[in-house]
Amino acid sequence: MTIFPKTARARRLIAADEANNPTSPVLKFGPDKPLMLDAGVELSPFQIAYQTYGTLNEARSNAILVCHALTGDQHAANKHPVTGKDGWWDVLIGPGKIVDTNRFFVICSNVIGGCLGSTGPASINPTTNKPYGLDLPVITIPDMVRAQVMLVDHFGIDTLFCVIGGSMGGMQVLEWASSYGERVFSAVAIATGPRHSSQNIAFHEVGRQAVMADPDWCGGKYFDENKRPAKGLAVARMAAHITYLSESALHRKFGRNLQDREQLTFGFDADFQIESYLRHQGMTFVDRFDANSYLYMTRAMDYFDLAADHDGRLADAFAGTSTRFCLVSFTSDWLFPTEQSRSVVHALNASGASVSFVEIETDRGHDAFLLDEPELFAAIRGFISSAARAKDLAEVTQ
Amino acid sequence: MIQAEPQLTIGDTEVRFDLDVVASYIKPGAKVLDVGCGNGLLLELLAAQKNVDGRGVELSQRGVNNCVARGLSVIQGDADTDLVFYPDRGFDFVILSQTLQATKNPKEVLQHLLRIGERVIVSIPNFGYWPNRLALALKGRMPVNRHLPYSWYDTPNIHFCTIRDFVNLCDEVGAKVESAAALDGSGQKIGLSMPWWFWNFFGQQAVFMLRR
Known part of the structure; x- marks a missing residue:
């Protein structure tokens, strides 16, 4: 086992x-x-x-x-x-x-x-x-x-x-x-x-910039420094995750429900369930996924244009x-x-x-x-x- | 098997009389496009009986999903807007059964069909059918009966025509009528020797095979 x-x-x-x-x-x-x-x-x-x-x-x-x-x-x-x-x-x-x-x-x-x-x-x-x-x-x-x-x-x-x-x-x-x-x-x-x-490339660029803005990314050489750009990658995942859902599904699942609390805290904790959910999505993602690989994967999708490879005729x-x-x-x-x-x-x-x-x-x-x-x-x-x-x-x- | 209850609604679940006639025109093994294929009964019939390579276009999403789940090559699409994407002479037969009257631009649709198919099979409900004339002449009302079940305000059939009107349109777009059949209210073929006016009066629906 x-x-x-x-x-x-x-x-x-x-x-x-x-x-x-x-x-x-x-x-x-x-x-x-x-x-x-x-x-x-x-x-x-x-x-x-x-x-x-x-x-x-x-x-x-x-x-x-x-x-x-x-x-x-x-x-x-x-x-x-x-x-x-x-x-x-x-x-x-x-x-x-x-x-x-x-x-x-x-x-x-x-x-x-x-x-x-x-x-x-x-x-x-x-x-x-x-x-x-x-x-x-x-x-x-x-x-x-x-x-x-x-x-x-x-x-x-x-x-x-x-x-x-x-x-x-x-x-x-x-x-x-x-x-x-x-x-x-x-x-x-x-x-x-x-x-x-264009919109999809835009979302991907936000994700990549989040990874690269993390000081622990180290210009892509984080393994050498024994670091991981976990925060940047988590933010990238959080932003991307929103695009995988829909407004109505988010509203149906989370609405404006508060997370483990009765009222707003007037702070920047995860007051709302949706915040807590996204943070969880980001945190669990970094455990299983390599940040540089995320850059390469998103780039591969951005570059894809089947018609362009055939003189613009799909x-x-x-x-x-x-x-x-x-x-x-x-x-x-x-x-x-x-x-x-x-x-x-x-x-x-x-x-x-x-x-x-x-x-x-x-x-x-x-x-x-x-x-x-x-x-x-x-x-x-x-x-x-x-x-x-x-x-x-x-x-x-x- | 062909069943015996004639229905004229679009995307019907019943096998209609006209489909039997349509099927009789199709050569075995042909490449067939059924525009407005409903839930794919004709395509299924043709695949089983004539081993055709069948494709379908259907407006209603429910009809399409139903077809695909049964293994038919059917896409969601609109005869008015999507026929333009099909290449010239891409199919041996293009079928438009009981759908022309529901299109926004029947003339353009017919022209596209003639461009796409070597043969075009069109079936139409005949607005000149005598009970329809009677409803207008005597009651002064738009006909609503078992063949034309909709009221004028909720009908999808926005371009009704008579058999003669349709034959005129064929002339106008340069289509030649290769075969035709009119069916009376009980689905029986009207004798071939009868003149057009007779078909136009006693034909509840008609099926045409056209070519360019």
């Missing part, structure tokens, strides 16, 4: 160790197999930490790649090694669940630039024997996908039955379908868009595609409003693609994709079942 660390300091130590010696399986690529980065340099050596669930069938036709979001990781459907909590998509993935691991072989890898075992800024740079910090080249969404392709190749999988993800994971899904469409039979992109909007990103698409948006998501998904749908229509698109009515905002949302599940279940029928995948492959 795994013992999960109780104190924040112990969790932080384990998180730092997970960056270099993860509990997940790791695929290492030596100097002969560098990762070509959009920044114009090669990353080598590098490694990918991943989790798998279920069994790959003999024809290697039942693989589903799950792409994680900004602060997610490969622990989609198992206990998290640092927090001890259930996987971030445990509601969706598992035996008998919608992404049924009795039927499908599910792969989820930590993205390049992440901090749970794939090469990222907290990983040891072999030339200096210190963590990369900001010496790691800027990573993009296509870079992440290029690394995933190498992982999928490692399993000998030609065509993924499905690539699925939300938010930044959804960006990876769109990138997969655009650049490796012939290897993607079906794609589910949830609460995402073909590019990051439809060209999917020209001649035979992938079956499912897009899902949420009415109260103001980070990736429905219009973003709809622009992808219109581009896919123009390419003659097979596409399903549902907008789900909920007040839970952007984070709805991580929650138990019955209509979301019904849509994904229907889409995956119909794709499996089209690909002649047996009901249960074992």
